[in-house]
Amino acid sequence: METKLTTLLHIKYPIIQAPMFLVSNTAMVIEAMKSGIAGCIPALNYRTLEELKSAIHELKAAKVAGGAFGFNLIVNKSNIKYKEQLRVLCEEGCDFIITSLGSPEETINQAHNVGIKVFCDVTDLHFAQKVEALKADAAIAVNNEAGGHRGNISPEKLIKELKTHLSIPVISAGGVGCKADIEKMLGYGADGVSVGSPFIASVEAGVTQEYKQACVDYGADDIVMTERISGTPCTVINTPYVQKIGTKSTWIESVLNKNKSLKKWVKMIRFSIGMKATEKAAKKATYKTVWVAGPSIAHTNSILPVKAIIEKLVN
Ligand SMILES: Cc1cc2nc3c(=O)[nH]c(=O)nc-3n(C[C@H](O)[C@H](O)[C@H](O)COP(=O)(O)O)c2cc1C
Structure with missing residues (x-):
């Protein structure tokens, strides 16, 4: 499964375990890396910069060939810790940053100075063209099937539109729960997928058993x-x-x-x-x-280790 995303991050499969507020943690990302995909954690999952630093150290120590790790930064004013989080990420290092909400300009400039790649969440062509002009390394096309703050455009329409007008890689986010969904998104032209909801019901996720079980039952x-x-x-x-x-x-x-x-x-x-x-x-x-959670929990039938969830997605 070689795509522009696998080449960009040196990963085995073109999949990012998407950043999820309160859910994502280092245990999940370590398992993601071991299984040959990339994993991402919202920086806001850490209350202090010291906690963020020690998460980076843990991930650096656990990094294996075929895997990659990154952090998600909310880059608008609602995140009062944004500048300090960006500084820590640039000082300590990671493979990539995913920006959401707001202009990614400062993140792109600073991260590129230290060799960190920047992928930007976009929900339409207009914003995607803006981030391409700012030299983002890829656009994450958040569609209307995504979990969390979803977009308004269907996966097919959004991927095709972005692929027609952009030259940077397009990673599709939303609605992927099984291997056939990945093939569908790659078939529309996506260079990779970002998958969140199917990982909530993972053994490693940092949420209650009730929340995980709800992703199985609903x-x-x-x-x-x-x-x-x-x-x-x-x-x-x-x-x-x-x-x-x-x-x-x-x-x-x-x-x-x-x-x-x-x-x-x-x-x-x-x-x-x-x-x-x-x-x-x-x-x-x-x-x-x-x-x-998003509708892709449709494919979640039990609470499984991250490794088994990835096996289901790729095999
Ligand atoms: C529980 C949950 C929390 C999320 N938190 C964030 C977040 O903190 N930052 C962000 O950029 N996206 C967040 N997202 C969106 C995901 O990164 C990703 O775009 C989305 O999960 C893709 O759709 P899927 O759930 O169908 O895989 C969240 C999604 C979920 C389900």
Whole structure:
């Protein structure tokens, strides 16, 4: 399976284990590398820069030929730690950075100075052309089947459009749960895939057994979009709790959102409350089951080690 992505990262298979807030950890990425794919962790999964540094050291020590590791940086103002995280990544080193939300310009410039590759999340051609002009090493095409903050365009349309107009590699994110899905995305022209949701129900994932089991028990039809986490629509499992609280912003938020000067504050408060609730649901037993996942959990039938999940994807 040689593609532009395998050449770029020196990996065996054209797959990135996608960064997932609260879920991804070093144990998952180490297993990913051993199985010949790349793994990525959101820098925000670490509360302190010291914790981020020790994760980098652990991954460097565990790196094997055929694998690669990287970190995801939220590059807009909502991430107050962004500049320091970027500095640590550049000082300590990693194979690649995935940027999301906001302009990747500063990340690209600094990371390239120290030989780190930068892949940028994009959801349409307009933004993809911008990141190509900024010299991104690849575009991650987040489609409308992705878990988390998904895009609006189907995998086929998005990949074909980006491949027609870009010369950098295009990595498709969203909707890959089995080998046939990978073949489909490569068939549309993608140079690789980024896979998140199927790894939630992994033995190594840093979330509760209930969350993992929900990815086994629920299917693609049980995924809904909610505004109740970050203010921006995000995919979650439609548990009885999600049904009870609803998926739309509360009326008071909607009213306050109409006020230009209050809007920013409402968003920040919603973001902070939403993140705390999601963290609680992912890490502790609670009846407030707000579990982020995408429709590709349709192929998840049991909780398996990362190694076995990758074997299912490639064999
Ligand atoms: C639980 C969860 C958390 C996520 N957290 C992040 C994140 O912190 N940063 C990011 O760029 N993308 C995040 N994503 C999106 C993934 O990186 C990836 O684009 C997506 O999982 C691909 O779709 P899939 O779930 O169908 O494989 C998250 C996705 C999920 C399911």
